[in-house]
Amino acid sequence: MVKLAANLSLMFTHLAFLDRINAAADAGFRGVEFMFPYEFSADEIAARAARNGLEIVLFNLPAGDWERGQRGIGALPDQIDECRRGAAWALDYARRLGCRRLHLMAGKAPADPRNRRTLVDNVAFAADLFAPHGIDLLIEPINTRVDIPGYFYSTSEAALSVLSEVGRPNTKLQYDIYHMQVMEGDLARNIERLLPEIGHIQLADNPGRAEPGTGEINYTWLLPHIDALGYSGWIGCEYRPAGDTAAGLGWAEPFLNQTG
């Protein structure tokens, strides 16, 4: 079964954050993800999700000074303490929200040995913190051509290399189909090859991180194919709606309002 999660950081953005939870449920989603919940009460988010029968499937650890242009601090040697305090904060929220996947952003940094060591040690620290609570730590290669030039890793192989060095059973790959289309393509074959390492998938169309059906990726074929490969996780809808979010969900119709 294809399980779609509404990304509340990009979808239903005409509404206040907490009201997006209701809108996602009304649109037929059974799961939601978002980037950062920290400015909101975890208990309020949890209560809203519970009232709407929604699972909270993923969010990010704190990622540094976003306004100042930081996009993660996992690989930044000068912010190790901040990264690890953030892991503890994210764990507190995840336990209150019943969320079992947390994404650690590496940040904009050259992949030199010092930064890599910092990232490996931070990922291992966070994974060990999360493991007793049944929570997986995810890392996501992000395209450096369009969205985050200078990001620490932008290919699946680079992220897998970090996961291999970390060597923790609860660390997984966050495979963002849009980023991987931009950087390496060959989506169906790579998803099949990487399936054992994938802990979460996200989608958008290319170009433009756009609504499915408006670009070059054939999700009508790809989503059932991913299901047929045996992927049983969530697929986060991390795209910029073309207009009204709900009106643009025709592409998702076969996968919404599912029971079971």
Ligand SMILES: O=C(O)C(=O)[C@@H](O)CO
């Ligand atoms: O930008 C993306 O893609 C994401 O998944 C964000 O959560 C930041 O990594």
Ligand SMILES: [Mg+2]
């Ligand atoms: Mg993503």
